[in-house]
Amino acid sequence: MAGLRHVLESEIASGKTIGLVPxxxxxxxxxxxxxxxxxxxVDVVVASIYANPTQFNNQDDLxxxxxxxxxxxxxxxxxxxxxxxxPQTAGIYHGLSTMPINYGVLTETLEGAHRSGHFxxxxxxxxxxxxxxxPHRAYFGEKDWQQxxxxxxxxxxEDLGVKIIGCEILREPSGLALSSRNIHLSSQEKKAxxxxxxxxxxxxxxxxxxxLHDTELEITHELKRAGLEPDxxxxxxxxxxxxxxxxxxLGQARLLIAAYSGKTRLLDNGPV
Ligand code: AMP
Numbered sequence: 001m002a003g004l005r006h007v008l009e010s011e012i013a014s015g016k017t018i019g020l021v022p023x024x025x026x027x028x029x030x031x032x033x034x035x036x037x038x039x040x041x042v043d044v045v046v047a048s049i050y051a052n053p054t055q056f057n058n059q060d061d062l063x064x065x066x067x068x069x070x071x072x073x074x075x076x077x078x079x080x081x082x083x084x085x086x087p088q089t090a091g092i093y094h095g096l097s098t099m100p101i102n103y104g105v106l107t108e109t110l111e112g113a114h115r116s117g118h119f120x121x122x123x124x125x126x127x128x129x130x131x132x133x134x135p136h137r138a139y140f141g142e143k144d145w146q147q148x149x150x151x152x153x154x155x156x157x158e159d160l161g162v163k164i165i166g167c168e169i170l171r172e173p174s175g176l177a178l179s180s181r182n183i184h185l186s187s188q189e190k191k192a193x194x195x196x197x198x199x200x201x202x203x204x205x206x207x208x209x210x211x212l213h214d215t216e217l218e219i220t221h222e223l224k225r226a227g228l229e230p231d232x233x234x235x236x237x238x239x240x241x242x243x244x245x246x247x248x249x250l251g252q253a254r255l256l257i258a259a260y261s262g263k264t265r266l267l268d269n270g271p272v
């Protein structure tokens with residue numbers, strides 16, 4: 001940790017800008033797209049790789065989380081990352097406990113309702129990384145839309161001193177959103193999972209035919225018919241994640257889906 005501070009302080013002292021890309025490892029081209037964006041915008045790109053235990057409400061999920069450290073290092077090198085930061089729990093949590101974060105609906109709905117404590121763990125570690133790295137810019141994927149919305153809220157309500165950059169979802173040619181968890185999908189489960197991305201792509205068209213509620217139900221049924229187990233299918237205000245009261249505000253809306261394909265929980269979302 002002291003080494004990291006030393007390296008970065010000398011870079012900052014010489015007027016260089018720092019960009020941070022926080023990840024949990026098992027890196028793929030989605031992560032690479034964040035690193036590329038950072039590479040184009042700042043002088044020093046720092047990637048952190050840390051599967052934060054307090055973000056996992058299920059310890060089996062943490063144990064199962066893929067670890068591919070040597071491949072991760074190759075990808076970081078390929079993307080010309082300057083600093084790879086692998087925090088250890090004892091060090092990063094030293095003198096720190098998980099701080100509850102409550103932005104009402106924004107933190108309580110969707111992932112907040114299904115993964116108790118997840119956003120408390122996420123926001124605690126993001127703040128800590130910001131403190132340690134002191135980046136000018138930090139890059140987060142739209143893939144985790146609720147996480148990005150919460151970080152944007154944190155950034156506007158606390159003075160984090162970091163510009164938050166949201167990055168588009170990178171997908172396989174099939175449409176499936178890239179995720180470290182895809183590695184667990186059988187070919188059958190992967191095929192079924194395409195129903196999720198298809199629903200994201202079709203949403204505008206569906207809403208020309210049906211109400212918000214019926215559209216959510218229709219997608220839920222289609223996911224089930226494909227063999228998936230949906231946790232939620234919701235069309236919400238993109239910034240507050242509040243339920244939409246009517247079809248009049250669709251310009252600000254976003255479809256968010258979480259569903260299991262086999263034992264793998266997948267997330268996807270897109271504009272309405
Ligand atoms: P993770 O390692 O899953 O915590 O992801 C680290 C960062 O990469 C988060 O900001 C994610 O939203 C982002 N990310 C993950 N998958 C993708 C993807 N397919 N496209 C763009 N960003 C992604």
